[in-house]
Amino acid sequence: MKNKRYYLSIFFLILLPIILFFASFLIGRYPITPIEVIMTLLAPLNSELAISPSITSIVFDIRLPRIIAAMLVGASLAIAGAAFQGIFKNPLVSPDILGVSNGAGFGAALAILVAGGNGIIQLFSFIFGLISVFITYSISKSYKAGGILVLVLCGVAISAFFNALISGAKFIADPNDKLPQIVYWLMGSLSAVNTEKLIMIIIPILMGIAVLMILRWRLNILAMGDEEAQSLGIHPSRLRLVTIVACTLVTAASVSISGIIGWVGLLVPHITRMIVGPDHKVLIPASLSIGASFLLIIDNVSRTATSIEMPIGILTAIIGVPIFLYLLRKGYSQWS
Amino acid sequence: MILDVKNIAFSYDSNNSNNKNKNNGDNKSNRIFENISFSIEKGDVLCILGPNGTGKTTLLKCLNGIYNPNQGDILINEKKIDKFSFNEISKIIGYIPQGHVSTFPFSVLDVVLMGRAPYISLMESPNKKDLKIAKKALKTLGIAHMKDKEYTNLSGGERQLVFLARVLAQEPELLILDEPTSHLDFGNQIRLLEIIDQLAKSGLAIIMSSHFPDHAFSTSNKVAIMKDGNFIDFGNPVDVITADNLKIAYNIDIEIIESKNKQKFCMPIKPNIPLKF
Numbered sequence: 001m002k003n004k005r006y007y008l009s010i011f012f013l014i015l016l017p018i019i020l021f022f023a024s025f026l027i028g029r030y031p032i033t034p035i036e037v038i039m040t041l042l043a044p045l046n047s048e049l050a051i052s053p054s055i056t057s058i059v060f061d062i063r064l065p066r067i068i069a070a071m072l073v074g075a076s077l078a079i080a081g082a083a084f085q086g087i088f089k090n091p092l093v094s095p096d097i098l099g100v101s102n103g104a105g106f107g108a109a110l111a112i113l114v115a116g117g118n119g120i121i122q123l124f125s126f127i128f129g130l131i132s133v134f135i136t137y138s139i140s141k142s143y144k145a146g147g148i149l150v151l152v153l154c155g156v157a158i159s160a161f162f163n164a165l166i167s168g169a170k171f172i173a174d175p176n177d178k179l180p181q182i183v184y185w186l187m188g189s190l191s192a193v194n195t196e197k198l199i200m201i202i203i204p205i206l207m208g209i210a211v212l213m214i215l216r217w218r219l220n221i222l223a224m225g226d227e228e229a230q231s232l233g234i235h236p237s238r239l240r241l242v243t244i245v246a247c248t249l250v251t252a253a254s255v256s257i258s259g260i261i262g263w264v265g266l267l268v269p270h271i272t273r274m275i276v277g278p279d280h281k282v283l284i285p286a287s288l289s290i291g292a293s294f295l296l297i298i299d300n301v302s303r304t305a306t307s308i309e310m311p312i313g314i315l316t317a318i319i320g321v322p323i324f325l326y327l328l329r330k331g332y333s334q335w336s
Numbered sequence: 337m338i339l340d341v342k343n344i345a346f347s348y349d350s351n352n353s354n355n356k357n358k359n360n361g362d363n364k365s366n367r368i369f370e371n372i373s374f375s376i377e378k379g380d381v382l383c384i385l386g387p388n389g390t391g392k393t394t395l396l397k398c399l400n401g402i403y404n405p406n407q408g409d410i411l412i413n414e415k416k417i418d419k420f421s422f423n424e425i426s427k428i429i430g431y432i433p434q435g436h437v438s439t440f441p442f443s444v445l446d447v448v449l450m451g452r453a454p455y456i457s458l459m460e461s462p463n464k465k466d467l468k469i470a471k472k473a474l475k476t477l478g479i480a481h482m483k484d485k486e487y488t489n490l491s492g493g494e495r496q497l498v499f500l501a502r503v504l505a506q507e508p509e510l511l512i513l514d515e516p517t518s519h520l521d522f523g524n525q526i527r528l529l530e531i532i533d534q535l536a537k538s539g540l541a542i543i544m545s546s547h548f549p550d551h552a553f554s555t556s557n558k559v560a561i562m563k564d565g566n567f568i569d570f571g572n573p574v575d576v577i578t579a580d581n582l583k584i585a586y587n588i589d590i591e592i593i594e595s596k597n598k599q600k601f602c603m604p605i606k607p608n609i610p611l612k613f
Contacts, residue, residue, distance in 0.1 A: 089439040217461035221450050223440055227402050227433055232506070233426030233454035278440035281461055 009275050010282075013289040017071065020296050024067045027300045030058055061195065069193040070299035071292035072205050073258045074268075076250035078291020081265030082272065082283055083212050086219040087243050088148055091273075095251045095265035098155035098244065102162035103132025104255040109169035109182045116178075121185070122197060122256045126204075129252030132158055137244065148226075188259035188313025190299055201253040208250035209288065215243060216284040223280075261295070263316045267324050268294055274327055294320075337375050337414060338428070338510050338541045339399065344408030345370035346391070346398055368394045369565035370407070376510065376543060376558075381536045383552035383573075384545045386562030387586055392545040393434060395562070396512050399543065401425045413509075426454040430503035434514040436495075441486035444498050448473055448483075451505030466505075473504040477531065493524035500531065511535065513544040517551060529555045549577045549590075549602045561585050574600065 025037040032040075036051050040059045043050040050056055080095035088097070096102070107128025111121040136158045140151040166186070173179040218239060221229045226236040251265075268291045269283070275290075276282045295312075298319055302312045347366040369391040376382055384392050397403045399410060401417055410417040412428055420428075430451075451473070452466040462470070474480045477497050482490070487498050496516060503511055516532070517525040525548075533555050536542050546552065552559045552573050559576040560567045563585045569576045582590045582602065589605040 086440070089437075091439070214459055217456075218453070218458075220442065220446060221453055224447075224450065225433075225437060227397070228431075228436070230402055230422050231400055231426060231429075231431035231433070232450055233421075233423035235422055273440075278442055279446050 006276070010286075013276075013286050017289050017292045017296070020293050021067060021071065024070075024296055024300055025059060025063050027304055028058070028063060029304075032058065065195045065198045066190055066193050066299070066303070067296065069190050069198055069201075069257060070296045072198075072201065073190070073254040073261065074264055074295025074298075075209065075288045075292040076205050076254040077261065077265040078268035078272070078287040078294070079209060079212055079284060080247035080251045082269035082280070082287040083216075083219060083243050083247050084265075085269055086223045086280055086283075087240050088152060089223050089225070090152075091270065092266075093152070094262075095247060096159065096260075097152060098136045098248070099132035099158035099162060100129045100248055100251045101255055101260050102159045102166065104129035104252055105186055105260055106132075106162045106165045106169065108185050108256075108259070109166050109173075112178055112181050112185065113169055113173060116181075118192065118197070119200075122200060126201075126252050126256035128162075129255055130248060132162055133244065133248040133252075137241070184311065185259045186313075187311035188261040188316075189302075189309070189311045190258050191303070191309050193257060197257055201257050204249045204253040208246040208248075208253070211242065211246035212250075212284055215239065215246075217281045219243065219280040219284070259311075259313065261313045261316055263320045264291060264295055267316075267320045270324065271327055337377055338412065339543075340375040340409075340411040340414070341373055341399070342409045342411070343371055343373050344398060344405035344410060345372070346394055346403060346405045367565060369562070372408075372567055374558075374560060374567070374570055376541045378509070378539055378541055379536055380558055381532065381542045381544070381556040382558040382560065383556035384543070384560045384562055385547070385549055385552060385577075385585065386545075390562050391565050392562055393514055396431070396514050396543065396545060400429055400431045400512055402431075423454055426506065426508075428508055429510045429512060430506045430508035431512045432496075432499045432503055432514065432516060434518065436499070438488045441488040443483065444474070444479070444485050444487050444490070444501075445470060445483040447487045447498055448501045448505050451502035454506060469507070470501075470505045473501040476504060477501050492519040493521065493528075496520060496524075496528060497531075500528075504535075508540070510541040510543065513542065515545050515547065517546060517548065525551075549582060552577060553600045553602075577602070 022034075022037065026032060026034060032055060036055055037059060039049045039051055040055055043056065077095055081093070084093045084095055084097060085091050104125040108121050108125035110128070111124035136155045137151070139158075140154040143150055170179060170182055173182055218234060221232055221234055222236060222239055222243075229236040229239070255261075269287050272283055272287045272290050276286045295316070298315050299312055301319070302310050302315050346368045348368060372395065374382070384395070386392055394403060398405050401420065401422065404418070412420060412425065417425070448470040449462045449466060452462050452470060456462060456466065471480065471483070474483055477500055479494065479497050479501065482494065482498070487495060490498065513532070517528055520528060529551055532542055532544065556573060558571070559573045560570045561576060561581050562568070568584055569581050577592070577600070579590050579592060582588065588607055591603045591605060593601045593603050595601065
């Protein structure tokens, strides 16, 4: 495995998000040349490089927050998916398995119903995302047979419960303005991102990612089963709890800014595993890179392909599913 | 004395792996075993024999701190087991469970590196020294050439060697092996027993459970026969593995035979089972 091809893919995984980051500034309704982008990005260091106030505003106020948001959300969903698949010993798991997405969705719907301000919607969805996972975890812990299966089943149940509450919110929402707003939020979009919104999510996301990066090698051991992990000196339930908290932080923060974006958290860890193998020491950072790149590409398509911006949640599936099915055909021949 | 077990009992009643509270466990119906005492020193190989479902695996998990007995004491190096953290236990006791369920196709080297977990702090991942120890463990067992293979694609015998390498990388004083020869073919069983024998000679203490009294004859210097949650006998193989004890344990008539070079064997006598077709 650790041959030339392996090191080449590592190199590629480091380079890819960096190239995409700079390339994405060039994409959009208002054409900007690469030189203008570089000059403008360097302008805060040397104000003589600034080209024009309008280009500065497009680069810093419109495109930069959106690019960072797409990369952060993609990276978060992918890393949380990879970590969850490891700790639940199940490659079918995605980051919303413990109810975070539907909890966050209900929080957003509730905020839209009662108030409607952007900041409130984001805050409510973040908090309800955390609450739903807390409920799932507490219920499963209160049961005597509180194993992984019970935890996942509790997550499925709490997820369904919040999904029903979302439907309830849609049912009572005013069909002329509130209902479309809820539906649109649930489809997932980064069109309303700005610097203030970004600042709210950046701390929980970086914290969660840092924890997962630190613990990543240990996720291998947790994936071998609790009793084996314990015999290797690891406290399985504690390590799992820390991982769940970190994953929930990054997922709730992502969902709060982007709405519900499906598929990334399930698909990207698989794509990554096909490229670098199952070792979490490499898989976690590689998921970060591929997740960020994948969602950035999708978001670039979303904001330019059609005259009315298409919700990103629709595109992740429309573009992601064929890629996934193609890779599946050749990627997992070794897996039973 | 690496391990000293004093009169322990275990019942599943209100007990789970993280429950440190001892209760008196007078609920007889959930009792798995009771009154078990023995001790193990450096170089000892203890083989635990007994019929299916008699509590061998549960006993081994108690010795390793995965379960907590309801009564009695387990002393590791003269200190009570509940004074140790999981991490401290894992530096002294290595454990290979029975029936590993695999999810991800980790490479053999990655699996063996996991054995270094007790020595790697929370913030770190394996360093060059850990890699060296893991590679040495692979070499010791003669499977260095497999290091890049996926462990999920190996045969049962090879996979058991990988787990043995992992447990050696753990650098423990005591190995607990739960039926290490199950699912292995005849030749691999004998080879594994020989490896166990050599590991014991190198200074490790070993506790293993087995279904084959012959394995106890060939490899162990201590044998316990477990039946209905008790040791019905404990001692050296020649004294313990007798026709009478095996009749009690397995309800099968057995003749003990000695070969030319004084090696003993169990020869079962066909039981009469009246089937009505």
